[in-house]
Structures are given as C-alpha cells and as structure tokens.
Amino acid sequence: MGFADSGVARGGQAAPDLLVAGAGVAGLWLAVKAARAGLSVLLVDPLNPGSGASGGFLGALMPHSPERWNGKKAFQFQSLVDLEDEVARLESETGAFCAYRRVGRLLPLSTERGRAAAIEQSTEARANWGGRYRFDVNHAPDRSGWPDMLRAPHGVVHETLSARLSPPGLLGALLSSLAVMPGVELRLGVAVVDIATAEHTVRLSDGSTVSYGHLALANGVDAFALIARTAGLQALSLGDGVKGQAALLDAGASPDLPLVYDDGVYVIVHENGHVAVGSTSENEFDDPVSTDAQLDEIVKRARKLCPVIKHAPEIRRWAGVRPRAIGRDPMLGPVPGAAGVLAMTGGFKISFGIAHRMADCLVAGLTGTEGPEIPLSFSVEHHVARAAGKPANG
Numbered sequence: 001m002g003f004a005d006s007g008v009a010r011g012g013q014a015a016p017d018l019l020v021a022g023a024g025v026a027g028l029w030l031a032v033k034a035a036r037a038g039l040s041v042l043l044v045d046p047l048n049p050g051s052g053a054s055g056g057f058l059g060a061l062m063p064h065s066p067e068r069w070n071g072k073k074a075f076q077f078q079s080l081v082d083l084e085d086e087v088a089r090l091e092s093e094t095g096a097f098c099a100y101r102r103v104g105r106l107l108p109l110s111t112e113r114g115r116a117a118a119i120e121q122s123t124e125a126r127a128n129w130g131g132r133y134r135f136d137v138n139h140a141p142d143r144s145g146w147p148d149m150l151r152a153p154h155g156v157v158h159e160t161l162s163a164r165l166s167p168p169g170l171l172g173a174l175l176s177s178l179a180v181m182p183g184v185e186l187r188l189g190v191a192v193v194d195i196a197t198a199e200h201t202v203r204l205s206d207g208s209t210v211s212y213g214h215l216a217l218a219n220g221v222d223a224f225a226l227i228a229r230t231a232g233l234q235a236l237s238l239g240d241g242v243k244g245q246a247a248l249l250d251a252g253a254s255p256d257l258p259l260v261y262d263d264g265v266y267v268i269v270h271e272n273g274h275v276a277v278g279s280t281s282e283n284e285f286d287d288p289v290s291t292d293a294q295l296d297e298i299v300k301r302a303r304k305l306c307p308v309i310k311h312a313p314e315i316r317r318w319a320g321v322r323p324r325a326i327g328r329d330p331m332l333g334p335v336p337g338a339a340g341v342l343a344m345t346g347g348f349k350i351s352f353g354i355a356h357r358m359a360d361c362l363v364a365g366l367t368g369t370e371g372p373e374i375p376l377s378f379s380v381e382h383h384v385a386r387a388a389g390k391p392a393n394g
C-alpha cells in the first residue's frame with residue numbers, strides 16, 4: 001500500500017521523484033533502493049558522503065537480545081539475515097568489496113547470574129531466531145578461535161547470527177552503485193534548509209529552490225529538529241545525539257574471529273587483521289568529533305578482554321554522533337501533517353544492520369508495492385507521542 005498523497009505530480013517536470021537529505025548509510029541505501037525501483041533520485045549533503053556518524057570503522061552487525069521479542073527485534077533480525085545477500089548483490093553489481101563476514105559473536109560471562117540469564121536467552125533464541133542461527137552457552141574453554149580471552153569465569157555465549165562489514169567499504173559500494181544508475185544525481189556541498197510542504201519544494205543552503213515528489217529526511221541527528229519543524233511541532237524534541245568514540249588497532253588478527261562484546265566494549269576483527277574497538281556512549285559532550293581519555297579506558301578494557309590485542313598499536317581514533325530518537329527505536333515513515341515528507345533516521349547503534357530494510361519499507365510505500373511492514377514503534381507518530389509525554393501506541 002502506498003503512502004497517502006504521493007504528490008509526485010506536483011513535483012514538476014524537473015523534480016526528482018525522491019529528494020533524499022543526507023548521504024550517510026541511511027540516505028545511501030534509500031537512494032540505491034529507490035533508483036533500483038525506477039524512481040529518479042536527488043541526494044544532497046552539505047559534506048562528503050559518510051561525514052556523519054556513518055564515517056566510522058566498527059561495522060558490527062549484532063542482534064538485539066532474543067528475549068522479550070517484539071516488532072523492533074523481528075525487524076532487526078530479518079534485516080541481519082537478509083544483509084548477507086544484499087551485500088553480495090551490491091558487490092556483484094559494482095565490483096566493490098564490503099568485507100562482510102558472518103563471524104558470529106562471543107559474550108564472556110562473568111557472573112553465575114549472567115550465565116543463568118544466558119541459558120534462558122538461548123531458549124528464546126531457538127524460539128525467535130529459528131534453527132539457522134545458534135545461541136549456545138559454552139563452558140569457558142570454548143573461545144571459538146580466540147587464542148586467549150580473560151574474564152570469562154562462567155563461560156561464554158557463542159551466537160552465530162552476528163556479522164561485521166567495513167563501513168567505508170559499504171558506503172563506497174553504495175556510491176559506486178549510484179554512480180551507474182540512471183536518474184540519480186548526487187549534489188554535495190548543499191544542505192536542505194527549509195521545507196515548503198504545500199509547494200513540495202525545499203530551499204537549499206546555496207539559495208536554490210528544488211521541487212520534489214517526495215522528500216526523505218535521512219540526515220542523521222540533524223533530522224530530528226527538521227522533522228519537528230516540518231510537522232509544526234518545533235517545541236518537541238524528537239531525538240538527540242549520543243557521541244561515540246572508537247579506536248583501530250593494527251593487530252594482524254585472524255579475520256575468522258568472532259566479534260567479542262562485553263558490557264559496552266566491542267572488539268571486531270576486520271578482513272585485513274585490523275581490530276576495531278569501541279565505543280563510548282556520551283549523552284553530554286562539547287566537541288562531537290574529539291577523542292579523549294574515555295576512549296583510553298575502552299581500549300584498556302578491550303586489551304584486557306582479548307590479550308591478543310594487548311600490545312597492538314593504535315592506528316586511528318574516531319568519534320561521531322549517533323542519531324537516537326526519543327522513543328529509542330528508529331524513526332521511519334511519513335511525517336504527520338507534511339504530505340510527501342518521510343523520516344528515515346534514529347538507527348542509533350544498529351543502522352548498518354537495518355538501513356537496507358528501512359529503505360525497502362519506504363520504497364514500497366513510494367511505489368505502492370509489497371514490502372516489509374514498518375513496526376508501529378518506528379512511526380513518527382509514536383515518537384511524537386513519546387516526546388509529548390503521551391502513552392505511545394506500539
């Protein structure tokens with residue numbers, strides 16, 4: 001079923017069917033999927049693609065925990081299952097390399113209580129993930145290839161759904177795909193500044209006015225204020241940014257090794273043996289792109305967790321600001337009171353695993369074709385209700 005009032009006819013002859021604001025992982029996937037569906041696309045960004053939160057190097061694709069199953073978890077699960085084929089298609093179309101691998105994940109268990117909870121989760125995983133992916137609670141000696149891992153006195157969870165990819169590899173592949181598709185224009189150095197919903201036009205930061213059939217706001221953390229303003233709800237805060245810092249180590253580690261996750265610390269071996277370590281979660285910060293002692297602490301914990309990286313030299317540090325919607329879940333779908341305007345943001349810590357499916361939802365709505373359902377808790381209305389302090393609907 002299509003989105004009400006497509007407005008495409010109002011766009012005028014030169015108007016793209018879809019104007020996308022933001023060339024991060026969300027906007028790039030949306031542009032690719034829309035172009036594949038035959039829509040003309042204009043993608044604008046004031047900076048280079050991947051200059052926002054998508055410009056990091058972690059690339060962890062980890063499922064939510066399998067208990068208390070809900071629409072969000074089901075959406076993410078299917079996204080993670082499908083991404084392997086999505087990446088394979090993108091690679092075969094473009095010749096690009098995304099360094100995707102479903103390596104699984106280890107979660108060291110440091111308490112008996114944690115182990116008991118993990119055993120319950122393994123039952124839930126069997127029920128909710130089906131038979132293809134495992135969630136096993138092992139005794140300490142099974143570390144699935146990691147030569148050494150400290151602090152796992154109560155064993156290790158080994159799940160086989162998690163994967164990783166190279167964020168710059170994926171963004172490069174999406175850009176390569178867009179470069180050869182007809183009806184796609186990428187305009188860098190300009191931001192969407194103002195939206196005139198009645199006219200179906202936007203004013204860009206270079207002073208020009210552009211018409212659109214539909215407009216998708218995929219501009220990361222900056223989307224929340226724009227969405228609120230466009231919906232006439234400028235008094236509401238629909239989301240915020242959570243800063244994260246990460247480091248890259250030159251460890252020469254085996255690319256087969258599963259991800260390791262322990263209490264906020266991620267360790268991810270990439271295809272070239274580099275190991276990405278993250279991340280801080282900072283609600284308050286002055287400088288969105290600086291790194292500091294909080295990252296030192298994360299790296300220290302990671303080295304302790306995985307002695308194989310104990311002495312690996314750091315080769316890069318990076319920080320970015322993740323978009324987190326007020327209702328915590330991603331924000332996806334029509335913006336109320338603004339015909340033709342769509343939201344696609346709020347992927348917070350999981351955007352790389354779900355952006356392709358978020359794009360499928362919007363493209364299905366745009367083309368009036370079958371596509372995945374948008375969970376109720378992703379809808380802009382749901383987030384607006386949360387921001388207004390009203391009970392949410394999903």
Ligand SMILES: Cc1cc2nc3c(=O)[nH]c(=O)nc-3n(C[C@H](O)[C@H](O)[C@H](O)COP(=O)(O)OP(=O)(O)OC[C@H]3O[C@@H](n4cnc5c(N)ncnc54)[C@H](O)[C@@H]3O)c2cc1C
Pocket residue numbers: 021022023024025026027044045046047048049050051052053054055056058059060061190191192193218219220221222243244245246278279280318319320321322323344345346347348349350351352353
């Ligand atoms: C340290 C760290 C580690 C992370 N690790 C992972 C991970 O392992 N796995 C995972 O899935 N996710 C991870 N994330 C989260 C993930 O990176 C983000 O959720 C994701 O990048 C958000 O993508 P986006 O496209 O929504 O936003 P962004 O990537 O922020 O893109 C928004 C774009 O919009 C542009 N823009 C801004 N304003 C305008 C405007 N007015 N008009 C047009 N364009 C505009 C910006 O220039 C930017 O290019 C991590 C984040 C951080 C910070």
